[in-house]
Amino acid sequence: MSLATEHAQRWTTALTTDTAAAVDLYADDLVYDDHADSDHVIDTAITKGDLEPRLAPFANTDADNGAGLHTFTATEAFQLAGVNGNPAVVILWDWRGEGLATYRGVPTGGRTLSTRGITWHQLDGAGKIGRETTYWNDTPVLQELGLPIITPEYWVAGF
Numbered sequence: 001m002s003l004a005t006e007h008a009q010r011w012t013t014a015l016t017t018d019t020a021a022a023v024d025l026y027a028d029d030l031v032y033d034d035h036a037d038s039d040h041v042i043d044t045a046i047t048k049g050d051l052e053p054r055l056a057p058f059a060n061t062d063a064d065n066g067a068g069l070h071t072f073t074a075t076e077a078f079q080l081a082g083v084n085g086n087p088a089v090v091i092l093w094d095w096r097g098e099g100l101a102t103y104r105g106v107p108t109g110g111r112t113l114s115t116r117g118i119t120w121h122q123l124d125g126a127g128k129i130g131r132e133t134t135y136w137n138d139t140p141v142l143q144e145l146g147l148p149i150i151t152p153e154y155w156v157a158g159f
Contacts, residue, residue: 007121008077008091011129016070019059023048027128034134066101082122086130091119095136104138106145115141 014022026032032045034054045051060067073094082088096114097103103113115137122131143149 002077002079003087004077004079004089004091005074007089007123007127008074008093011091011119011121012072012074012093015055015058016072017059019052019056022055022059023052025129026051026132027124027126027130029124030130030132032132034132034136063099066099068097068100071096084125086123086125088123089121091121093117093119103141103145106142106147108145111144113141113144 011022011025014025026048028048030046030048030051032051032054034044045054057067058070058072060069063069073096074091075094076092078090080088080090094114094116096112098112100108100113102108117134117136119132119134121129124130139149139151143151
């Protein structure tokens with residue numbers, strides 16, 4: 001198994017089962033940037049204390065509290081040249097959320113939701129995640145929940 005695949009499996013497993021273990025995958029000097037939201041102040045964490053509440057909902061195990069049960073499945077993982085001789089890993093993943101009361105503040109109506117995303121990790125010399133950037137594809141989920149988000153087909157004349 002490759003470093004990238006092992007890292008991706010370790011990260012997705014910890015993320016959805018044990019918040020403390022997930023936080024422990026990160027270096028003390030970290031930058032975590034989740035581009036699911038647009039507010040840089042809310043999206044970015046630079047300490048493990050800031051990171052923990054951002055990751056905690058994904059390890060929820062109470063199906064009745066409205067926080068949902070989350071599944072992340074790494075579909076592909078690639079090792080890239082990183083900085084200072086340390087590797088970077090790119091993870092393509094699928095997400096599934098069941099039992100969420102809301103998604104980004106929009107009521108779910110009991111729907112099971114799913115989308116795809118990509119996460120980039122720059123590892124440090126100890127193999128810890130020093131930098132993370134994550135992008136979610138929220139558009140199909142928000143459309144499914146009834147938000148009138150238009151996705152024009154720019155390649156079609158007169159879009």
